[in-house]
Amino acid sequence: MVKGGRSKGSETILRAWRALGTRHVFYGFVFFVLTTLILSANFLPERVNVKVGEVINRQIKAPQGTVYVSEVLTEKERRQAANRVDPIFKIDQLVVQEIEQGIGGYFEEISKIKNDEEMTDEEKDVQLKEKTGLDLDLATLAVVRETDLASLNSYENELKKIVRDNMRKGIQQEAIDSTLQSILMSINSADIQEDIKPLLQIIIKDIKLRPNLVPDIEGTEQRKAEAIEKVEPVQVTIRQGEKILGDGEVVTEEKIEALQHLGILRTHFMFFSVIGLAGLVLASYLLIFLYLYRYNREIIYNEKKFILLGLLIIVGLLLDKGIVSINLGGNSEISSIVGFMVPTAAVSMLIAVLLDRRLALFVTAILSVFVGVLLGSQLQYSIVSFIGGTAGVYSVSKISERTDLTRASVYIVMANIIAILSVILINTNSMRVISFGVVIGIINGVLSSVLTIGALPFLENAFEITTNVKLLELSNPNQPLLKRLLLEAPGTYHHSVMVANLAEGAADAIGADPLLARVGAYYHDIGKLKRPYFFIENQLASKNPHDKLSPNLSTLIIIAHVKDGIELAKEHNLPQPVMEMIDQHHGTGLVAYFYHKALESEYGETTNEIDYRYPGPKPKTKEAAIVMLADSVEATVRSLQFTGHGRLEACVRKMIKDRLEDGQLEESELTFKELEDITQVFVRVLNGIFHSRIEYPENVIREIEGSKDLGNNDKQQPAED
Numbered sequence: 188m189v190k191g192g193r194s195k196g197s198e199t200i201l202r203a204w205r206a207l208g209t210r211h212v213f214y215g216f217v218f219f220v221l222t223t224l225i226l227s228a229n230f231l232p233e234r235v236n237v238k239v240g241e242v243i244n245r246q247i248k249a250p251q252g253t254v255y256v257s258e259v260l261t262e263k264e265r266r267q268a269a270n271r272v273d274p275i276f277k278i279d280q281l282v283v284q285e286i287e288q289g290i291g292g293y294f295e296e297i298s299k300i301k302n303d304e305e306m307t308d309e310e311k312d313v314q315l316k317e318k319t320g321l322d323l324d325l326a327t328l329a330v331v332r333e334t335d336l337a338s339l340n341s342y343e344n345e346l347k348k349i350v351r352d353n354m355r356k357g358i359q360q361e362a363i364d365s366t367l368q369s370i371l372m373s374i375n376s377a378d379i380q381e382d383i384k385p386l387l388q389i390i391i392k393d394i395k396l397r398p399n400l401v402p403d404i405e406g407t408e409q410r411k412a413e414a415i416e417k418v419e420p421v422q423v424t425i426r427q428g429e430k431i432l433g434d435g436e437v438v439t440e441e442k443i444e445a446l447q448h449l450g451i452l453r454t455h456f457m458f459f460s461v462i463g464l465a466g467l468v469l470a471s472y473l474l475i476f477l478y479l480y481r482y483n484r485e486i487i488y489n490e491k492k493f494i495l496l497g498l499l500i501i502v503g504l505l506l507d508k509g510i511v512s513i514n515l516g517g518n519s520e521i522s523s524i525v526g527f528m529v530p531t532a533a534v535s536m537l538i539a540v541l542l543d544r545r546l547a548l549f550v551t552a553i554l555s556v557f558v559g560v561l562l563g564s565q566l567q568y569s570i571v572s573f574i575g576g577t578a579g580v581y582s583v584s585k586i587s588e589r590t591d592l593t594r595a596s597v598y599i600v601m602a603n604i605i606a607i608l609s610v611i612l613i614n615t616n617s618m619r620v621i622s623f624g625v626v627i628g629i630i631n632g633v634l635s636s637v638l639t640i641g642a643l644p645f646l647e648n649a650f651e652i653t654t655n656v657k658l659l660e661l662s663n664p665n666q667p668l669l670k671r672l673l674l675e676a677p678g679t680y681h682h683s684v685m686v687a688n689l690a691e692g693a694a695d696a697i698g699a700d701p702l703l704a705r706v707g708a709y710y711h712d713i714g715k716l717k718r719p720y721f722f723i724e725n726q727l728a729s730k731n732p733h734d735k736l737s738p739n740l741s742t743l744i745i746i747a748h749v750k751d752g753i754e755l756a757k758e759h760n761l762p763q764p765v766m767e768m769i770d771q772h773h774g775t776g777l778v779a780y781f782y783h784k785a786l787e788s789e790y791g792e793t794t795n796e797i798d799y800r801y802p803g804p805k806p807k808t809k810e811a812a813i814v815m816l817a818d819s820v821e822a823t824v825r826s827l828q829f830t831g832h833g834r835l836e837a838c839v840r841k842m843i844k845d846r847l848e849d850g851q852l853e854e855s856e857l858t859f860k861e862l863e864d865i866t867q868v869f870v871r872v873l874n875g876i877f878h879s880r881i882e883y884p885e886n887v888i889r890e891i892e893g894s895k896d897l898g899n900n901d902k903q904q905p906a907e908d
Contacts, residue, residue: 211493215472218497222468225504226560227461237438237446247432247446249425254614255448255565259440260421268418269411275403278357282399286354287347289394293319294343298336308332321389330382342379346387349373357400367396422614425449464560471553478549483542491650492542500550503534504557506638511561524620526562527607527627531555531572532579532599532635533642536592539580540639540654541646551576567610571603578602579635586655592640600632653762658706661765668713668759678724679715682821683708685876689817690810692868697861699809707768707814710761714752714769718744724822738785742778742799749773749801767807772815774805774851805854812855813865816843820869836870 237243300306300314312328315321323331334342349370358366374387423445425431431445432438446452475496479487486492507529531554539547551573559569582595607624647657664670672680687708694704719725721732721744733741752769761769782799785791806812820842824835843866846852852862 210490211487214494214497215476218501219465219468219472221501222472222504222557223461223465225501225508226468226557227464228508237432237443237452239438239440239443241438243432243436243438244434246430246434247451249429249431249445249449253448254422254424256420256614257423257441257444259444260423261418264418264421265415268414272407272410272414275406275410276357276359276400277403277406279399279401282397283351283354286350286394286396290343290346290350290390293321293390293394294339297331298339301332301336301339321386321393323386323389326382327385327389330380331386334380334383338380338383342383342387345377345379346374346390349377350391354396354399358396358398359400360398363396363398367391370396420614423448467556467560471556475550475553478546483546486542486546492652495646495650495652496538496542496546496550499534499537500554503531503554504561506530506533507558507561524607524611524624524627526558526565526568527571527603527610527624528631528634529558529561529568529572530631530635530638531558531576532632533638535576536579536583536595536635536639537642537646539583540586540592540643540656541650541652544580544584547580548577551580567614571606571610574606575599575603575631575635579639583639586659592643592656593636595639596632596636598632599635600629603628603631651763653703653764655702657762658702661706661761662702662709668716668755668761669709671716672713676712676715676719676722676725678726679712679719679722682724682825683710683712685821685825686711686814686817689821689869689872690813692872693813693817693865694810696864696868697809697813697857699813703764703768704810704813707765707772707810708817710752710756710765711769711772711814711818712748712752713755714748714750716755717748717751721745722748733781738781738788739798742781745778745781746773746801764808764810768811768814771804771806771811772818773801774815774846775800775803776815776819776846776849776851805851807854809855809857809861812852812857815851816846816865817869819846820873824873835873836866839866839869839873 296318297315300311300318303311303314306314311332312323312325315328315331316323331339353366353370353373370391371388374384374391377384379387425445425448431449432442436442443452476487486496510528510530511526531551534554535547535551538550555569555573555576558572559565562568578599578601579595582598583592586592604625607628608621611621611624643654643656646652647654660666664673669680672683687705690704690708691701693699695701715722715725721741723731733744736744749770749772753766756766756769777796778799778801782794782796785794785799788794806815820839823842824838827834827838843862847862857865
């Protein structure tokens with residue numbers, strides 16, 4: 188029972204392992220753990236464990252030199268700059284408006300009571316005191332009753348003007364009483380009726396003034412921010428052997444920061460730091476996975492490419508870690524810029540060439556963050572790493588030959604020098620450091636290019652990836668298969684060259700891969716090397732071996748060249764995309780000539796069309812479909828007796844239409860618009876090859892021939908097209 192259970196459990200594990208998703212999770216976990224371990228090396232136990240405020244009982248010296256921007260000292264300078272900023276005040280216009288509204292409220296109530304004709308004077312006096320809340324004496328009440336509304340309005344406006352004039356410059360809380368006295372004095376000196384002034388003074392006293400000069404918090408903070416922004420980062424230079432802490436000294440934040448940048452602070456494993464680092468790594472890998480899922484799922488589904496991407500990141504980090512550990516002696520300033528040597532561009536270029544250029548840019552950004560972590564979370568190293576890596580990606584975006592990788596080092600060197608010098612000039616003006624930075628930039632670019640050139644062939648073969656560099660090598664006429672094709676099947680060779688020209692132009696017109704289309708066309712008919720003289724383009728003699736064979740046997744020989752081509756491709760290790768184009772360039776097309784010949788024979792009634800079709804598969808990619816169309820179009824056009832423009836275009840359109848109606852293009856994702864573009868390219872290229880020539884009149888021909896017979900005196904040649 189136990190044995191059976193174990194067997195069942197083993198099968199379950201095996202099925203899970205065979206599942207692509209499960210394997211990817213496993214690979215991703217391995218890459219995540221390795222990356223975290225590499226980056227967390229800086230968090231392993233060290234020699235010193237001190238805290239702020241603690242009194243040290245021994246002397247601590249710097250084991251190596253370093254230059255860093257002190258956040259502690261910079262923050263201290265910023266606080267001092269902010270504290271030196273005087274507070275800003277502003278006038279709150281709403282305060283005066285509210286006071287004016289209050290004054291208007293008193294006069295509105297007074298006017299309302301005065302206009303009530305149903306009340307007696309005694310009742311109005313009572314209402315004036317109750318409604319307004321003002322402590323008015325009888326004399327003032329009498330004056331109010333006798334004053335007309337127009338005058339009251341003018342007194343109201345005058346009182347508001349007095350208030351505005353006295354509060355125009357703004358008053359603070361401590362100036363309320365003096366401002367009130369100033370307003371009362373302004374009322375006394377105002378050019379208005381004397382007996383109405385007590386009313387205005389009572390209103391002002393009752394309304395309770397408020398300060399309108401209030402702190403401008405936003406403005407003050409803006410001033411402080413400007414003052415903080417003007418503070419230059421405080422750079423600290425520590426030389427090897429310099430005393431950091433002495434016996435009996437109190438540990439300060441500045442000393443703690445220095446110990447951190449020297450990497451000698453921790454004496455225990457920084458658990459929470461590693462947890463945070465693991466979170467950063469996990470987030471980075473999730474972003475890469477989401478990017479792949481959104482823009483390049485092929486790499487997710489292709490196990491080898493998925494592993495290659497992870498390995499490139501891991502190996503790149505290990506290489507960076509090794510370079511970071513280089514010690515260039517006691518000069519702290521020079522030692523601090525060794526980190527600029529990390530060859531992120533090598534990983535970026537390899538990903539761009541082997542996988543995808545856009546993915547390379549995205550991974551370059553992630554790697555630059557990791558480089559910053561490796562070098563003490565300093566942004567300058569991340570910046571230089573990202574600029575160099577980005578330059579590497581763009582420098583290999585269009586490779587026409589392997590030497591372009593060497594030329595890429597020049598672009599990387601230029602980008603590195605600019606980035607490194609910019610960062611160094613921000614922190615120092617030492618000509619020695621600047622000179623050494625230039626050297627570091629050159630080393631970085633050359634090292635990145637050397638690593639890329641050296642690793643590329645091994646990675647291409649190990650992970651069976653077809654790069655443009657590989658395709659360029661295969662397009663060389665000196666390749667063994669192409670040389671054999673030229674010597675043993677010259678007609679097929681020239682046909683393949685013509686097909687390549689057509690395919691390359693068409694692929695470029697619709698945004699497909701023109702280089703892959705060209706190389707696929709070069710090799711699509713290599714299977715004809717096995718029996719070259721059974722194909723009409725290689726039949727130099729007048730006899731055709733098919734004349735002695737049955738249509739069925741001839742068809743088998745013709746169809747076999749696809750299988751023979753695959754065998755030759757495997758024997759010579761041709762890339763998978765090229766083999767697929769060899770396999771698909773006829774799809775399930777009909778060998779029409781021998782099929783119709785069979786129909787006309789005595790066995791026509793028993794002839795089955797499927798026996799005269801290629802086994803397939805149909806073209807799966809645009810490039811394979813283009814090669815199929817170019818192959819059939821070139822062969823058909825070459826057989827035309829008259830190749831005028833109109834007939835040539837009609838022939839091209841007919842051939843493409845036939846392939847379309849036969850269902851040969853249904854799996855290639857070609858659109859009708861793209862088919863029209865392909866047609867136009869085919870016609871243009873073929874017109875350049877099969878163009879009409881000038882037909883000379885017979886008398887002109889006789890004159891030309893006669894001039895030839897005159898000897899070499901005139902040395903004139905007939906016009907040639």
